[in-house]
Amino acid sequence: MLEVPGNAADAPVVEVAREEPAAPVRRRGRTALLIGGAALLGLVAGACTGYLIQADRRPTALPPLSQPQLAQAKGKAPEPLSAARDGQVRTDGDLRKLLLKKPRGAKPADWTPGDGWMDLDAYAETYEEPRNMFGRLIADEFRRAAVTGWEDGGQTVEVRLIQFRQQESLEAADSTDSSQYWADREPETDSWSVPGTGNGMAYVHHRPDSDPGYLPLYAAEAHAYRGDIAMEIWMYDSKPITKARIMDLAERQMERL
Incomplete structure (x- = not known):
């Protein structure tokens, strides 16, 4: 027999809430399965019926491909370009004939x-490291070079x-870019x-080379290319060189290419 404490009757009664069981998940009945299966069979049957109907039909003929007849040119074919107008013929000839002529006097x-x-x-x-440049020029497909020069008073021009050859890359453009890069690095230089x-540049260097016992030497240069030919012009004078002088040479030389 259990012994009940004397104050048990006075103790408060604690009611514990009963946990309701979770609502059960409704199963999918056989009726839903039958309806889903019937719908699937209906889709398959419809597709098969459509295929059989199309298979029994004669193919629809497509419109024939047509192209309007092109008009043919009449008369004689145009004359081929003369050597004077064909740049390739001109530059494959004697390169020296394309150089500027020496001024009179x-x-x-x-x-x-x-x-x-x-x-x-x-x-x-003509480069600071000839031995290295020799091998580089071979790799750059150097073909040939023509040169002219003259002296006129205190002025010299080359x-x-x-x-x-340019079978692998556009070396005439690369050579011109390199020359322009170094010309731009000279101090006190103007360029145009x-x-x-489209790519040619002319430069006037305002700071002369001054060696003891010699007159100051001013310089100007121009670099451009056309096709597989790079043009280089170098001008030196004991007096400052103007933009007009170097630009005149550069324009007239490029007109001959």
């Missing part, structure tokens, strides 16, 4: 080759046309675009 430069051709070795010697070239 000017003295031929004694530092340029007598026959007007500058071979690979001679052209590489004009070069450098031609590349050469009209009619």
